[in-house]
Amino acid sequence: MNRNILTKKDYITALIIALIYIVILLATSKDIGFVRxxxxxxxxAEQYNGWFVELWDNLKKGRPLASFTKANxxxxxxxNHEHPALMxxxxxxxxxxxxxxxxxxxxxxxxxxxxMLSAGLLLFLMYLFAAEFFNRRVAILSTxxxxxxxxxxxxxxxxxxxVPITAMWFFTVYxxxxxxxxxxxxxxxxxxxxxxxxxxxxxYFIPFLLLIYIIYLRHNELKFHKxxxxxxxxxxxxxxxxxxxxxxxxxxxxxxxWPYLWPEVFARLGTYFNFHLHHEHYPxxxxxxxxxxxxxxxxxxxxxxxxxxxxVIWILGTLGSFRATFWLIVQWIKKTPQIYSTLESRxxxxxxxxxxxxxxxxxxxxSVPIFGGVKHWFNAMPYFCLLGALEFETLLKFxxxxxxxxxxxxxxxxxxxxxxxxxxxxxxxxxxxxxxTGFYNEFVRGxxxxxxxxxxxxxxxxxxxxxxxYLNTNLPPxxxxxxxxxxxxxxxxxxxxxxxxKDINYANExxxxxxxxxxxxxxxxxxLYKTWRYFGNRVARHGTYxxxxxxxxxxxxxxx
Amino acid sequence: MLYQKxxxxxxxxxxxxxxxxxxxxxxxxIYSPLSRPSLKDYEDIxxxxxxxxxxxxxxxxxxxxxxxxxxxYIGELNLLNPRYPLEEDFSIYENIYVFSVFxxxxxxxxxxxxxxxxxxxxxxxxxxxxxxxxxxxxKIIYNFYLNIKDAKIxxxxxxxxxxxxxxxxxxxxxxxxxxQYIGKEILDxxxxxxxxxxxxxxxxxxxxxxxxxxxxxxxxxxxSGLTDExxxxxxxxxxxxxxxxxxxxVLYHTNPNKIGAHRFSIDMDNLKNTPHKVTFRVxxxxxGVRHFCFYADTRVSQ
Numbered sequence: 088m089n090r091n092i093l094t095k096k097d098y099i100t101a102l103i104i105a106l107i108y109i110v111i112l113l114a115t116s117k118d119i120g121f122v123r124x125x126x127x128x129x130x131x132a133e134q135y136n137g138w139f140v141e142l143w144d145n146l147k148k149g150r151p152l153a154s155f156t157k158a159n160x161x162x163x164x165x166x167n168h169e170h171p172a173l174m175x176x177x178x179x180x181x182x183x184x185x186x187x188x189x190x191x192x193x194x195x196x197x198x199x200x201x202x203m204l205s206a207g208l209l210l211f212l213m214y215l216f217a218a219e220f221f222n223r224r225v226a227i228l229s230t231x232x233x234x235x236x237x238x239x240x241x242x243x244x245x246x247x248x249x250v251p252i253t254a255m256w257f258f259t260v261y262x263x264x265x266x267x268x269x270x271x272x273x274x275x276x277x278x279x280x281x282x283x284x285x286x287x288x289x290x291y292f293i294p295f296l297l298l299i300y301i302i303y304l305r306h307n308e309l310k311f312h313k314x315x316x317x318x319x320x321x322x323x324x325x326x327x328x329x330x331x332x333x334x335x336x337x338x339x340x341x342x343x344x345w346p347y348l349w350p351e352v353f354a355r356l357g358t359y360f361n362f363h364l365h366h367e368h369y370p371x372x373x374x375x376x377x378x379x380x381x382x383x384x385x386x387x388x389x390x391x392x393x394x395x396x397x398x399v400i401w402i403l404g405t406l407g408s409f410r411a412t413f414w415l416i417v418q419w420i421k422k423t424p425q426i427y428s429t430l431e432s433r434x435x436x437x438x439x440x441x442x443x444x445x446x447x448x449x450x451x452x453x454s455v456p457i458f459g460g461v462k463h464w465f466n467a468m469p470y471f472c473l474l475g476a477l478e479f480e481t482l483l484k485f486x487x488x489x490x491x492x493x494x495x496x497x498x499x500x501x502x503x504x505x506x507x508x509x510x511x512x513x514x515x516x517x518x519x520x521x522x523x524t525g526f527y528n529e530f531v532r533g534x535x536x537x538x539x540x541x542x543x544x545x546x547x548x549x550x551x552x553x554x555x556x557y558l559n560t561n562l563p564p565x566x567x568x569x570x571x572x573x574x575x576x577x578x579x580x581x582x583x584x585x586x587x588x589k590d591i592n593y594a595n596e597x598x599x600x601x602x603x604x605x606x607x608x609x610x611x612x613x614x615l616y617k618t619w620r621y622f623g624n625r626v627a628r629h630g631t632y633x634x635x636x637x638x639x640x641x642x643x644x645x646x647x
Numbered sequence: 648m649l650y651q652k653x654x655x656x657x658x659x660x661x662x663x664x665x666x667x668x669x670x671x672x673x674x675x676x677i678y679s680p681l682s683r684p685s686l687k688d689y690e691d692i693x694x695x696x697x698x699x700x701x702x703x704x705x706x707x708x709x710x711x712x713x714x715x716x717x718x719x720y721i722g723e724l725n726l727l728n729p730r731y732p733l734e735e736d737f738s739i740y741e742n743i744y745v746f747s748v749f750x751x752x753x754x755x756x757x758x759x760x761x762x763x764x765x766x767x768x769x770x771x772x773x774x775x776x777x778x779x780x781x782x783x784x785x786k787i788i789y790n791f792y793l794n795i796k797d798a799k800i801x802x803x804x805x806x807x808x809x810x811x812x813x814x815x816x817x818x819x820x821x822x823x824x825x826x827q828y829i830g831k832e833i834l835d836x837x838x839x840x841x842x843x844x845x846x847x848x849x850x851x852x853x854x855x856x857x858x859x860x861x862x863x864x865x866x867x868x869x870x871s872g873l874t875d876e877x878x879x880x881x882x883x884x885x886x887x888x889x890x891x892x893x894x895x896x897v898l899y900h901t902n903p904n905k906i907g908a909h910r911f912s913i914d915m916d917n918l919k920n921t922p923h924k925v926t927f928r929v930x931x932x933x934x935g936v937r938h939f940c941f942y943a944d945t946r947v948s949q
């Protein structure tokens with residue numbers, strides 16, 4: 088396999104792409120409301136940060152052990168203990184630094200910065216990976232394709248785990264591949280895997296994929312031998328150092344970064360695993376049907392990918408996936424290297440395909456809890472974009488060979504086509520921003536088409552944010568609002584950051600509320616009907632719409 | 648050679664698909680904003696509708712059902728947004744206006760024209776209004792849903808009879824868990840929010856909703872059904888609804904555990920214009936997640 092040596096130019100290009108993306112994310116962060124999980128993570132991050140602040144104080148006072156008592160750890164870390172603490176700790180540090188100390192951002196943006204940095208890290212790594220194992224053209228196109236997927240763009244703003252785990256998943260796989268050529272990366276792969284485990288539980292699947300990759304790569308080493316004494320022995324492939332490193336550093340970092348585990352490591356780890364093995368189901372609408380318990384239709388994640396990734400990117404990724412699969416099968420049958428000249432390059436393509444397919448396949452399994460959102464298989468998308476960029480490269484070469492007269496315009500054609508591909512993604516972002524969870528692509532005629540077939544366009548309660556200006560302006564003093572899917576912690580943050588009037592109260596039900604915001608999510612239509620009934624009218628006073636499809640509406644009680 | 652040819656055609660096809668999707672994509676992003684109505688379009692159409700609209704006998708049907716921005720503009724006017732308008736009963740309305748966004752009316756135009764007289768189509772920018780006239784609107788003379796406060800509710804279990812005496816917030820409560828009540832709700836049945844009487848059945852019991860001295864019309868019309876949420880409970884039992892006039896059963900309907908609003912119409916020609924006791928009975932074998940409701944009125948044709 089040809090590995091390119093990365094130069095300073097590569098690192099600078101990757102860094103520039105990542106930095107530009109982060110700056111744009113920062114500049115648009117205030118456009119996006121707080122999703123339900125962010126409400127919980129803001130609170131957790133602040134609490135966890137409190138422990139570190141107290142630890143620092145205790146260190147200065149010469150009694151650091153006071154921070155490590157079970158009671159003290161539980162006081163700070165028992166909230167939201169169903170997820171590892173790494174990202175919440177980072178959200179907390181970031182908030183402490185940028186919002187609290189330096190006063191550069193408001194509170195919510197302070198919490199969100201690590202999420203945005205994760206998005207930048209992913210793009211940085213994607214560029215380097217593609218530049219190292221393919222070429223710079225593929226590197227730039229695949230990285231930009233990922234950056235302009237509108238749903239990825241939306242999630243990149245958030246203080247959540249989905250984009251960070253996508254970055255850490257990619258980093259672990261990249262480090263593992265590099266570890267096959269370098270002792271240093273053999274150690275680093277384990278450390279990076281540890282941080283992936285500390286980011287989100289998706290990481291537990293990574294070693295299995297890497298094991299399949301290694302078996303593919305080194306299957307020639309797997310041999311049965313006849314011993315001289317008549318017995319049979321088995322030679323197994325060389326086990327990469329990275330696996331040992333992952334085995335050591337994985338648990339060490341998972342436990343080490345998470346003070347909540349320390350008082351009762353095994354019992355608390357057990358609770359953590361148990362939570363995710365018996366995860367609650369989130370209602371998901373798919374073709375007019377709301378699913379609130381498994382199984383989801385097997386087609387769900389595949390079709391959802393098809394209609395939520397910009398059409399051009401999806402078609403390139405899909406064609407690229409089929410082409411790579413086709414060649415791997417052909418070469419496996421014919422044993423004649425033609426496209427992928429070495430076993431190493433075939434194995435790398437296999438690894439890319441495996442990573443592009445597995446996260447989607449996993450969600451399609453009937454026994455998997457209903458998580459719903461495409462964010463749960465984001466970790467497939469960098470590989471999908473890479474396959475798309477490789478497909479574009481192949482098609483461009485073919486077009487030029489088909490019409491040799493085009494050769495003198497090959498650069499222009501390449502730049503033009505790449506710009507157009509990326510532009511479709513940017514148009515998608517402009518179309519849907521800031522209600523990113525509602526993005527549906529051209530194949531289904533955007534949001535209006537998705538509304539026709541009742542695909543879920545809203546979840547997580549963040550769109551209440553877009554009604555706050557109306558509420559601030561139009562509600563009488565001391566009103567109470569039924570924010571429906573916007574949770575209490577998000578509401579608190581809206582007030583804290585000055586987006587919502589301080590005298591507006593949070594109502595758990597519409598019964599006694601003055602106003603209500605309703606998020607259009609099919610599984611919760613009963614909340615709208617309840618609001619109509621209690622409010623005595625069905626007159627929407629304000630709303631947020633994409634392509635005339637409502638995302639959220641505000642109602643005001645007429646009989647109070 | 649053949650192999651090379653196949654690869655060439657695969658590449659050519661892939662290239663065509665890629666270019667096709669790229670063009671389609673740009674086409675969509677150009678078309679999408681151009682096809683959207685402006686806020687002025689909404690203002691104009693609403694002003695026009697409000698001029699002659701009578702809430703007691705007219706209705707606006709929103710097409711497509713999800714284009715809810717119209718609610719911001721038409722105010723308190725009677726607006727419905729059923730998912731399947733052709734399956735709904737609009738026979739009580741005299742003027743039926745179809746408020747069409749993105750030209751979605753095409754799906755229902757023919758069906759409506761068979762039932763009602765098409766009067767006119769007016770365009771307001773990117774919005775359209777179709778006006779249909781019902782020449783013989785039916786008139787509701789008693790609405791059981793609206794008059795639930797006049798009902799007498801009993802729960803019969805073997806020889807035991809429990810009267811429900813507590814009426815609050817349009818609901819009769821009968822003790823027991825919080826879902827055991829009979830009262831006004833708007834519930835999601837067949838993807839449409841419907842006004843109906845929540846009457847969650849109870850295992851081994853019969854819920855009886857009695858209305859005394861109801862002057863009957865030509866017929867008793869209505870619908871019954873389980874909410875869309877309830878039918879997702881796959882083990883759910885069927886729910887039985889019976890209607891009795893002066894204690895004589897005139898309808899026995901089984902609501903299977905399936906999505907849908909089941910319409911009924913009971914001929915009352917013989918009892919027309921005279922007062923009678925009307926009873927609705929609701930029961931089931933097992934009450935797990937039986938979010939059941941029904942609507943009924945008695946009406947006359949004109």
